Amino acid sequence: MSNFSHSLSKDDIERFSRQLILKGIGTTGQEKIRDSAVLIVGAGGLGCPVVMYLAASGVGRLGIIDHDVVALNNLHRQIMHDENRIGLLKTESLKESINRINSAVVVEIYSFLLSEANALEIFPNYDIIVDCSDNVATRYLINDASILTNKPLVSGSALGWEGQLTVYHCGEKCPCYRCIFPIPPKPEFVTNCSDNGVLGPIVGVVGSLQALEILKLIVQGTSSFAGKLWLFDGYAGETRTISLRPRRSDCPVCGQSPTIKNLENYARFCGSGPTDKPLNL
Amino acid sequence: MSNFSHSLSKDDIERFSRQLILKGIGTTGQEKIRDSAVLIVGAGGLGCPVVMYLAASGVGRLGIIDHDVVALNNLHRQIMHDENRIGLLKTESLKESINRINSAVVVEIYSFLLSEANALEIFPNYDIIVDCSDNVATRYLINDASILTNKPLVSGSALGWEGQLTVYHCGEKCPCYRCIFPIPPKPEFVTNCSDNGVLGPIVGVVGSLQALEILKLIVQGTSSFAGKLWLFDGYAGETRTISLRPRRSDCPVCGQSPTIKNLENYARFCGSGPTDKPLNL
Amino acid sequence: MKVKLYFSGGSEILFGNIKEHKVILENSSTQWTIKDLLSWISNNLLKDSDRSELLIVNENVRPGILVLVNDVDWEILGGLDAEINDGDVVSFISTLHGG
Amino acid sequence: MKVKLYFSGGSEILFGNIKEHKVILENSSTQWTIKDLLSWISNNLLKDSDRSELLIVNENVRPGILVLVNDVDWEILGGLDAEINDGDVVSFISTLHGG
Ligand SMILES: [Zn+2]
Ligand SMILES: [Zn+2]
Numbered sequence: 001m002s003n004f005s006h007s008l009s010k011d012d013i014e015r016f017s018r019q020l021i022l023k024g025i026g027t028t029g030q031e032k033i034r035d036s037a038v039l040i041v042g043a044g045g046l047g048c049p050v051v052m053y054l055a056a057s058g059v060g061r062l063g064i065i066d067h068d069v070v071a072l073n074n075l076h077r078q079i080m081h082d083e084n085r086i087g088l089l090k091t092e093s094l095k096e097s098i099n100r101i102n103s104a105v106v107v108e109i110y111s112f113l114l115s116e117a118n119a120l121e122i123f124p125n126y127d128i129i130v131d132c133s134d135n136v137a138t139r140y141l142i143n144d145a146s147i148l149t150n151k152p153l154v155s156g157s158a159l160g161w162e163g164q165l166t167v168y169h170c171g172e173k174c175p176c177y178r179c180i181f182p183i184p185p186k187p188e189f190v191t192n193c194s195d196n197g198v199l200g201p202i203v204g205v206v207g208s209l210q211a212l213e214i215l216k217l218i219v220q221g222t223s224s225f226a227g228k229l230w231l232f233d234g235y236a237g238e239t240r241t242i243s244l245r246p247r248r249s250d251c252p253v254c255g256q257s258p259t260i261k262n263l264e265n266y267a268r269f270c271g272s273g274p275t276d277k278p279l280n281l
Numbered sequence: 282m283s284n285f286s287h288s289l290s291k292d293d294i295e296r297f298s299r300q301l302i303l304k305g306i307g308t309t310g311q312e313k314i315r316d317s318a319v320l321i322v323g324a325g326g327l328g329c330p331v332v333m334y335l336a337a338s339g340v341g342r343l344g345i346i347d348h349d350v351v352a353l354n355n356l357h358r359q360i361m362h363d364e365n366r367i368g369l370l371k372t373e374s375l376k377e378s379i380n381r382i383n384s385a386v387v388v389e390i391y392s393f394l395l396s397e398a399n400a401l402e403i404f405p406n407y408d409i410i411v412d413c414s415d416n417v418a419t420r421y422l423i424n425d426a427s428i429l430t431n432k433p434l435v436s437g438s439a440l441g442w443e444g445q446l447t448v449y450h451c452g453e454k455c456p457c458y459r460c461i462f463p464i465p466p467k468p469e470f471v472t473n474c475s476d477n478g479v480l481g482p483i484v485g486v487v488g489s490l491q492a493l494e495i496l497k498l499i500v501q502g503t504s505s506f507a508g509k510l511w512l513f514d515g516y517a518g519e520t521r522t523i524s525l526r527p528r529r530s531d532c533p534v535c536g537q538s539p540t541i542k543n544l545e546n547y548a549r550f551c552g553s554g555p556t557d558k559p560l561n562l
Numbered sequence: 563m564k565v566k567l568y569f570s571g572g573s574e575i576l577f578g579n580i581k582e583h584k585v586i587l588e589n590s591s592t593q594w595t596i597k598d599l600l601s602w603i604s605n606n607l608l609k610d611s612d613r614s615e616l617l618i619v620n621e622n623v624r625p626g627i628l629v630l631v632n633d634v635d636w637e638i639l640g641g642l643d644a645e646i647n648d649g650d651v652v653s654f655i656s657t658l659h660g661g
Numbered sequence: 662m663k664v665k666l667y668f669s670g671g672s673e674i675l676f677g678n679i680k681e682h683k684v685i686l687e688n689s690s691t692q693w694t695i696k697d698l699l700s701w702i703s704n705n706l707l708k709d710s711d712r713s714e715l716l717i718v719n720e721n722v723r724p725g726i727l728v729l730v731n732d733v734d735w736e737i738l739g740g741l742d743a744e745i746n747d748g749d750v751v752s753f754i755s756t757l758h759g760g
Contacts, residue, residue, distance in 0.1 A: 011353075014353055015357060017354050018354055019478055020478070021478040022441055022479075022480060046661040047661070049330075049489070053358075053481045056358060056359075056481050057357050057481050058357065072295055073296055073298050075337055075382055075383065076299060076300045077300070077337060077338075082382045083383070100364065100365065102356065131661075157657070159659070160303055162658060164657070180628060182625075185624065185625045189626060190659060191572055196302065197298075198299060199303060199338070200338050201334045201338075202493065203661070204485065204489025204492065204493075205489040207485070208330070208485025208486040211482040211485065212480065212483065212515050213518075230518075230520075233581075234493050237504070237506055239511075241520070243633065243638070244635045323760050326759075415760040417758050438760055440671070440757040443757060462724065466724050466726075471758060472759075517680070521732060522732075523734065524737070526734045526736035
């Protein structure tokens, strides 16, 4: 197939013209973007920019999982929801925002809690998994489900003035979440955005960077942050990238002889479930 | 005044509760945010996240300058516009998006080109100036007008897979754009987003970081990027911060004996104006 | 020898919210390791803290904290046996879970 | 001596879009400076280019390009007279104007 042969519509060529011409994209890259399907877990602070930049760039199908409804105290950071949608499901709200900017995107919403009972039915339908969740149990669940279904996992997190980003299970040597953190922290040591707050621009930076790595995974098949952790301290204005250990051959889920072959009870494993009220320190 | 005395409404306390509790903000910081006014030049790729994160975080008054209308080929990166607003002024479009998420923000729109004829009437009405523009002449104009009106300037830029961010004219030793680039580049060496493209998540990262530094300027009076340039190579996944020269005592606009005491003709100075079609390399 | 300690992601609250600490470790005839450093932190920086288990549990870092020596994951460098030398930066990063 | 050159913001198109170049500069009895390096780049890396003025004009970098030695603005280090030593990284950053 020649470079000039492609299946993009005239409208798509016009709409994506400023993105098509970039190094490493082209019409072939734009076709890959159009033909890809990305699953985002969490429609909050990180989910908003991730979903919008993916929809805007032309990702063909987006799945969004969230059980929660929009609240007034979300609006300082969750910029794709709005005052009129308070009380509406976040999934429905994001779907509406996506449709506005790119009506060609197929949006599949899952307006319930991701759990060990449903994850393995949903994950196989997508190419890339994105962790925009807000609690430890869900992060272990997403990790294990990504590995059991063999999908790369683009993980972002934020708290206060800080953010972190990495890509798990992406290439032979790339570790997973359990390779780095085999044992969950005790619930009393975990703080979350509801208790400790987070600033909107922090999730904006991290979520935008997640969207970027997702696009690179789609068009190039690789990410700059596989096996690397990007640390962002917004208060100090410092960014740094650190090298993570390679995949552990004895990892219980991604190692050579995995002991985890089905999803577990993550609330029990972590001592706290996704909807539990965090304990105070 | 005690720490517990403040002028925030009950609604504001609820809305901003996850931001109020952060180190360095508190009710005093939130009052400063509410009482501040920020001027954004450019309602495009950078302007979208800057404006939304500022509005969401409660900045009381936002000014937006842009003469352009929304086009289909903006939508891959300008996430606060949408398909139904194609042909609408970008200023009007952003105002609508701001009103949706925070109806308390006073939005002042200037739907014309920023020029040497109008800048000094507009700039004095704001505390902080934000450069989200897309051409060299406008960048020199914004720089000079910021200095003549003595406002800190939060400058972002992007092209292709790359982004840059710095804060000019912010403290005794902080340089301005002219301290770094006293002579404009020849028009034939300048590339822009229309010709060379830019990726949505790149402006997402840079614009979000601009919003963060603006909030730090508001609550702390300082920015981590005064006199520092943040370089972002999204293709390589590399970020670095470099130290810029201090303010030049012989700078024609911010030096000890400035020769520029009024705005110039920037199209002539740069050999190309804000609406000129760029020359091909 | 001089070593810089860096705490982030929440573990800095044990140290008055100060993230960077320059410390001087006495030169010893044996090689300093992370294990030695944890014991030194317990005895010097955390001795009056009733929340030291936010960082150290059973002479190891608590689950959820990643240790870096000069921006490299300590696991690559030997975990508790990872060596520390003059001028090194040792970071204790709490993983974040919010979104 | 070995020096790493880094081009970004668009100036890398002069070098086949490759951003990082490891080069070896002959040791000389006099101190290498940025001025010498520009001349070396002209004679070695750009000798067949008809667009060299995208980087170098009148034996200086063209307006709009910022030069860094080890991430420090060359103006602080003496501009054209800034010294270059073994192991240094010299970056040529085109300022971006898009938004
Ligand atoms: Zn693993
Ligand atoms: Zn100046």
